[in-house]
Amino acid sequence: MRVSTSQIFNTGTTGIQNRQYDLYRTQQQLSTGRRILSPEDDPIGASQALQVSQSKGLNEQFLDNLGEATSKLNLLDSTLSGVELELQNIYEKAVQAGNATYSDSQRGMIAEELKQRLQSLIGLANTQDGTGLYIFAGFKSTTQPFQVNLGATPPYALGAGTHVSYSGDGGQEALQVSASRVVATAENGFDVFMQVRDAQGGVTGRSMFDSLKNMIDILDPASGVPFTSADYGQALDDSAAAIAHLSSVRASVGARMQSLESMATTAENSDYLYETRLSELQDLDYTEAISLLSRYQLQLEAAQLSFKQTSQLSLFSIL
Structure with a gap:
């Protein structure tokens, strides 16, 4: 069989180039720690890795979002806890004021304290x-949701009707925390403070602020509102309803927080599984790669030596 000089040259250079590519590719794998450098290295593995990577990213x-939602609900619950504490203190003081032995002056002192509680509640x-x-x-x-008419006399009272106006809206912010779950991360002030509900879920007709204002007016001799057992009893019932309503709101927030905690654990476990699967698909076996590097180095050196020797062969070299 006749072999031309060009065939010898082409075969030799092709062999060297192949070994150089193998060596370069293995060096790249070692430097990146990745087995798959391009889809052509492993089309099926590359496709699976892409799918897993996309799922992991989502x-x-x-x-x-779970972290952000948890942070928002923690602040919400902490604030509602402060509101609940204020309402409980207000109720206790209101019960104290109902003591039959208390004078108008003593009730007026309690009313002054309740005015401070009202300001704290608005804050x-x-x-x-x-x-x-x-x-x-x-x-x-x-937008600041609750506005107080400081021009009223006294400053906690705005005359007939509500003494605190709501400037927000009825929206409820939420975040997508899974492929199939959206969780509310807030409560609007209208539902929390302005729409106090009784044990049956019906609206009592008074906001928390109205209820407290009414109690203050009943206890404060300067308000001109007479203290009667009937009015006092109604005001006390309104205060109790406000506490029960707030407890219901907090229970809803607490349930969401527990749900987020469970979902975060599941998502963290999923993230670990995705990471493990990506490692299986992409990560390099360093022991095998180092062995291949040594083999390709030897093969390159052999190819270079073989090319050098065969390229020197010609008809004139044997005459």
Whole structure:
């Protein structure tokens, strides 16, 4: 069989180039720690790795949302806890004021304390998060939700009707925390403070602020509202309803927080499984790669030596 010089040259250079490519590719694998450098290395493995990577990315986004939702609900629950404490203190003082031996002056002293409680309650209702957004304003989170008419006399009373106005809306912010779950991360102030509900779920007709204002007016001799057992009893019932309503709101928030905790654990476990699967598909076996590197190095050296020797062969070299 006749073999031309060009055939010898082409075969030799092709062999060297192949070994150089193998050596370069293995070096790249060792430097990156990845077995698959391009889809052509392992089309099936590359496709599976892409799918797993996309699923992992989506799961990580849900983990971020879970963290954000948990943070928002923690602030919400902490604020509601403060509101609940204020309402309980108000109720205790109101019960104390019902003592038949108390004089108008003594009830007036309690009314003065309740005025301070009212201001504290309004402050909690206007709580802002770390970015300055109002947590009870619904979707209008840049707007202070509760406004007080400081021009009224006395300042806690705004005359007939409500003494505190709500400037937010009925929206409820939420976050997508899984492929099939959206969780509310806020409560709007209208539902929490303005729509107090009784044990049967019916609206009592008074906001928390109205209930407290009414109690203050009944206890404060300066208000001109006479203290009667019937009015006092109704005001006390309204205070109790406000506490029960707030407890119901907190229970709903607490249930969401527990759900998020469980979902976060599941998402973290999924993230670990995705990471493990990606490692199985992509990560390099260093022991095998180092062995291949040595083999390709020897093969390259052999190919170079063989090419050198065969390229020197010609008819004239044997004459």
